[in-house]
Amino acid sequence: MRIVCIGGGPAGLYFSILAKRAHGNHDITVVERNPAGVTHGWGVVFWEDLLEALYRHDFESAREISESAARWDQQEVHIHGQRAIHIGGHGFSIGRERLLEILTRRAVELGVDVQFQREAEAPSEFADADLIVACDGVNSKVRLLHAHQFQPRVEEGRNKYIWLGTNKVFDAFTFAFEETPAGWLWFHAYRFNRETSTCIVECPLETWQGLGFDTLGPDETLRRLEGIFWRHLAGHSLFNQRRGLGKTPWLHFKTITNERWSHGNIALMGDAAHTTHFSIGSGTKLAIQDAIGLAGKLREHLDIPTALRAYEEERRTSLVTLQRAARSSAAWFESVPQRVDQSTLQFAYALLSRRGAPFWSYPLYLATQNEVLRGLLRSLHAARRWVRTGSGLRPPWAEEAGGEPSRGRRRRAPPARAGTR
Known part of the structure; x- marks a missing residue:
């Protein structure tokens, strides 16, 4: 064929x-x-x-x-300049x-x-x-x-967003919200190797226009965003992949x-x-x-x-x-300006449960705010992943489809090693 x-x-x-x-x-x-x-x-x-x-x-x-x-095994929400709210979760990035x-x-x-x-x-x-x-x-x-x-x-969605990189390494999947005179902006950030993180900045159209992003060039856009998120970037830089190619590409999600x-x-x-x-x-x-x-x-x-x-x-x-x-x-993030008057705990839980959540998720969410209990939950999740991918037990997906691996050997999946390239 x-x-x-x-x-x-x-x-x-x-x-x-x-x-x-x-x-x-x-x-x-x-x-x-x-x-x-x-x-x-x-x-x-x-x-x-x-x-x-x-x-x-x-x-x-x-x-x-x-x-x-x-690998990341935490999600954090930062808003109103208060301590991070933890919302659990784990995953991989590359x-x-x-x-x-x-x-x-x-x-x-x-x-x-x-x-x-x-x-x-x-x-x-x-x-x-x-x-x-x-x-x-x-x-x-x-x-x-x-x-x-x-x-x-x-x-097309109503919000504007831009997909950037940063040399600030976010070990947790991080949501950070900042208020400006023109309105609210926020980012979704997570590392994907030892040196670099993805940083997706999102905001309502009115905020985007009020801050002048419709007229700024690429470098001016990055410097303005670095100023807004200085607390979270801690002196690190944002960068894009369109240097010398005109305006920085803010988009509406399709x-x-x-x-x-x-x-x-x-x-x-x-x-x-x-x-x-x-x-x-x-x-x-x-x-x-x-x-x-x-x-x-x-x-x-x-x-x-x-x-x-x-x-x-x-x-x-x-x-x-x-x-x-x-x-x-998507609808939840488009309604952020109407939600930010909630307490930080309520706001973060609303973010966590924006796709729907079982009745027992709220007690678990409250438990994750306790450092000791959060550490225990992370250890339990890590042990579960080890059993599935790194233990002496052969995981169910280790043998390749189609009769491989060759020469009759049985192989198992190694654990994902956080931060390696």
Whole structure:
């Protein structure tokens, strides 16, 4: 089978890996418009469920991702200049550039033809392909070109946001809120290696305009934000990836859905097919799950149209709950100015429970404010992760799909080592 993936992000690369592992004789090409090693974005987050899935489907890339990931086991809320409020939680983060490096190398090792600096203008360029996977992002050219068939719907959020990096290392996943004369701003920050953190700044449109961000250049924007968040950055810098490329790109988040995910032999995947608000940190997870889903359906069905219908049905069903949670989360952050008069404990719990929460979560939340109890809970979570990934017990996802690892050896997943690259 001749397969072309338009877009060299996590979705396209991971799908190419799985498709090549399933059928080594497939002719698979990934075309990416950016040069090798160039990507927009900083660190991405994921959780144990994705790590387990990675180990089940391709041990080699999963091991590298695990070893390159930083781990955080706290979330903190800072507001009104008061002490941090702890809201629990744990997860992993990895630099997007590092993730793509791992997946690209693995794909090439398996025989995938990864072509950088190639702009695919239309699927018609690949008339000899049996399957074209459009994983070309939020502003997908393929989706736009075939909009009549896919019937996309794009909804823009009200808030402005900007995705930055900082050399302030946030060991906890941190939410920090600051009031200015023009209104409230806040950031979501987390480290993804030993030296760098992602810092996503968000604010209402009125605040953004009142602070003059619509007229400031990149350097002026960063200096102003550093001044607003000086308490949290502690003298460290913010930086972007567009030096010399004009105004700093403040965005409105786009929620994308499509009436159909396939047209003929073209399938949408990742952000081209759907998006979920960045405040729940699931974009990369969903892209990779799409890749796993499509690769699985192609193994189950010899007929491509049947496989594409089954892929869409399965992935749509699995997205429903998460998309609902993403909308709730986005709406909560759009209502921050109306919520900040609450006590810090109430405000932080509202943030924690913005996607819904079980009745027992509030007592647990109160317990995490006690340093001793918080330490105990963290130890229990760490022990649980060790049992799953680092103990002498063989975790359930250690054996690779498709009969690997080779030579009959049974392997287990190593624990993620926080802060390694």
